[in-house]
Amino acid sequence: GEDVEQSLFLSVREGDSSVINCTYTDSSSTYLYWYKQEPGAGLQLLTYIFSNMDMKQDQRLTVLLNKKDKHLSLRIADTQTGDSAIYFCAESFSGGYNKLIFGAGTRLAVHP
């Protein structure tokens, strides 16, 4: 079955790195995504990785994919207060209607 799991909360100090983890169960996913949701706003795509890649870097963001363990992580370098938000991991599958399966989201709190 399809299931995506994330820890619910993460608290980090400003300037430190944040690592948000996600595990998924369905190995047939084609793309894995990280979305960000700020208070009162919709979800915004942060970055994605194709399932045959193991790492992707985009400025302060680094995505690591361990397909064997079905583990995805998002590392945010030099975390800022503006990074405080809920981060959703999602996976999509080939064919059909671009189906996205979301985790419950990790609430990242950045403190001084």
Added chain:
Amino acid sequence: EADIYQTPRYLVIGTGKKITLECSQTMGHDKMYWYQQDPGMELHLIHYSYGVNSTEKGDLSSESTVSRIRTEHFPLTLESARPSHTSQYLCASSEPGENTEAFFGQGTRLTVV
């Protein structure tokens, strides 16, 4: 900035009322989706559409219905609201293809009393 809009943002309504949640996008996207999100829980797909006159049920069973008469518009209707329908409803759209970004609206937070 995503050009996808949902109204109302917040709605408190009595049990038994009929309600329609509006979703409009100006990007010309064929695919549109409705997700339901309870606090601290996953987003669950309840409806999707490939294009005009196409509507399908999602993974989570829902008593709501949708219509897609125009590309830009994908309203969701509850014929008789109940407290169990209290949730946040998120609308999204995307272009065709496997890896396309889904653009989300700001959501409608519905409370049925």
